[in-house]
Amino acid sequence: MFVYYVQPQDTLYLIARRFNTTLEKILALNDLPDPDNIKVGMKLYLDLETEEPEVENDPYTTRIVDGLLYILTTEKARFLRREPILFTLTKLNITSAPVTLNYRSSQRFDFVVLKDNQEIWRWSEDQFFAQVMERISIRPGEAQIFSALWDQRDNSGQLVAPGSYIVRGYNLAEELRRRFIPTTIRIRLAPAPLPPPITCPSDNLLNNPGLENWLDLNTPSGWQGTNLNRTRFSKSGSFAAELGTSPNQRAALTQMVSGLPRRLFRLEFWAREIPQTPPRANFTLGAEVFFYDTKGNFISRADPVFNQAAIPEQYTSYTLTTGLSPAGTVRAEVRFIFSPATGNNSTVGIDDVDFRCLT
Known part of the structure; x- marks a missing residue:
C-alpha cells in the first residue's frame, strides 16, 4: 500500500493505468463515491502489490530505487511498423x-531503445x-511523470526493422x-490490407431479360432451353418465350450468370398460361x-422453390427471394421448368425476367 498525491491533469483512470491497478480498487480503498471528484494534492491510497499487468498487452515494469518507485509503461506490447510509440516514466516517493x-x-530523464544490446x-x-x-525535492506520495514519443526511427533517421526492442x-x-x-516491445509488419468487399451489382444480372433477341425461333439470345x-x-416489347410447344414434353429455359457467396438473390418474372383449343x-x-x-461444380439449390400449378391467362408477376448463397459461390443459374401432366395442351409464356443480388 502506497500514498500518492494527485497531480495536475490527473484523472482516476490515468492513475489506475499508470500504477497498474483498477478504478474500482482506488474507489474502494479511498472511499470515493464519485470518480470525477478529485483535486490536485488529494491524498490517495494505492494498492501496488501486483507487478504483472492486469490488462493484456499493456506492458508495465516497476523497480524501487532508493525510496523511489519507478514505473515504465507503453500503451501496448506490440506495435505496427511506423506506429508512434509513447513511453512514460513515473517516479513516486514511497x-x-x-x-x-x-x-x-x-x-x-531519458529514454533509450536498444536492439541486440x-x-x-x-x-x-x-x-x-x-x-x-539543480536540486529537486520530491515529497512523500509525490510523483514526477515524463513521457516521450518515438517514431520508430533510429538516431540517423532510418526506419527500424520489425523485431523485439528493449526500452530503458x-x-x-x-x-x-x-x-x-527496462521493458520490451515488439514491432511487426502491418498485415496485408484486406481486399475491398465485393458489392452486389445494382443491375439485372441476366442477359436479354426481356427475351426480345432471338438467334432463331427456338433460341433466345443469352439463354438455353x-x-x-x-x-x-408478350408482357412488354415484341416477344416472349413460350414453354411446352411440343405436347406432353417437359420444357426448360435457363441462364447462367455471375454469383457471389453469402448473398441474397431475388428472381422476379412474368408468366401466363397460353391456352389451346x-x-x-x-x-x-x-x-x-x-x-x-x-x-463449375453444383453446390446447392436455393430455397424456396417456386412451383405453380395454376397460372392465369393474363400475365402475372411472381417473385422468389433466395436464402444466403453458400460460401464458394461464383456462378448462379436461373431455371424455369414446365412440366405437363396427362391431357394438358396448354403452354406457358415467360417474359421480363429480373434476377438481382440484394445484399
Missing part, C-alpha cells in the same frame, strides 16, 4: 520523508539542455544516473436458382 535529487542540467535511439539525441545545477527509462539525477528501468418457341404473346390445362411451372463453385 517513503515517509522527502527524497532529494541533484541534476547537472535541466534534463531530468546496441543503442539505436536516444530521446535526448540532438537536444540541448540548460547547463545549470533513466532518471538522470546524480545519485541515480546509471540506474534504469428445350421445347420452347418465340411468341408474340379446346383448353385443357394440367401442368406446373417451376422456378429455381442453382449455385456453382469456381470449377
Whole structure:
C-alpha cells in the first residue's frame, strides 16, 4: 500500500493505468463515491502489490530505487511498423520523508531503445539542455511523470526493422544516473490490407431479360432451353418465350450468370398460361436458382422453390427471394421448368425476367 498525491491533469483512470491497478480498487480503498471528484494534492491510497499487468498487452515494469518507485509503461506490447510509440516514466516517493535529487542540467530523464544490446535511439539525441545545477525535492506520495514519443526511427533517421526492442527509462539525477528501468516491445509488419468487399451489382444480372433477341425461333439470345418457341404473346416489347410447344414434353429455359457467396438473390418474372383449343390445362411451372463453385461444380439449390400449378391467362408477376448463397459461390443459374401432366395442351409464356443480388 502506497500514498500518492494527485497531480495536475490527473484523472482516476490515468492513475489506475499508470500504477497498474483498477478504478474500482482506488474507489474502494479511498472511499470515493464519485470518480470525477478529485483535486490536485488529494491524498490517495494505492494498492501496488501486483507487478504483472492486469490488462493484456499493456506492458508495465516497476523497480524501487532508493525510496523511489519507478514505473515504465507503453500503451501496448506490440506495435505496427511506423506506429508512434509513447513511453512514460513515473517516479513516486514511497517513503515517509522527502527524497532529494541533484541534476547537472535541466534534463531530468531519458529514454533509450536498444536492439541486440546496441543503442539505436536516444530521446535526448540532438537536444540541448540548460547547463545549470539543480536540486529537486520530491515529497512523500509525490510523483514526477515524463513521457516521450518515438517514431520508430533510429538516431540517423532510418526506419527500424520489425523485431523485439528493449526500452530503458533513466532518471538522470546524480545519485541515480546509471540506474534504469527496462521493458520490451515488439514491432511487426502491418498485415496485408484486406481486399475491398465485393458489392452486389445494382443491375439485372441476366442477359436479354426481356427475351426480345432471338438467334432463331427456338433460341433466345443469352439463354438455353428445350421445347420452347418465340411468341408474340408478350408482357412488354415484341416477344416472349413460350414453354411446352411440343405436347406432353417437359420444357426448360435457363441462364447462367455471375454469383457471389453469402448473398441474397431475388428472381422476379412474368408468366401466363397460353391456352389451346379446346383448353385443357394440367401442368406446373417451376422456378429455381442453382449455385456453382469456381470449377463449375453444383453446390446447392436455393430455397424456396417456386412451383405453380395454376397460372392465369393474363400475365402475372411472381417473385422468389433466395436464402444466403453458400460460401464458394461464383456462378448462379436461373431455371424455369414446365412440366405437363396427362391431357394438358396448354403452354406457358415467360417474359421480363429480373434476377438481382440484394445484399
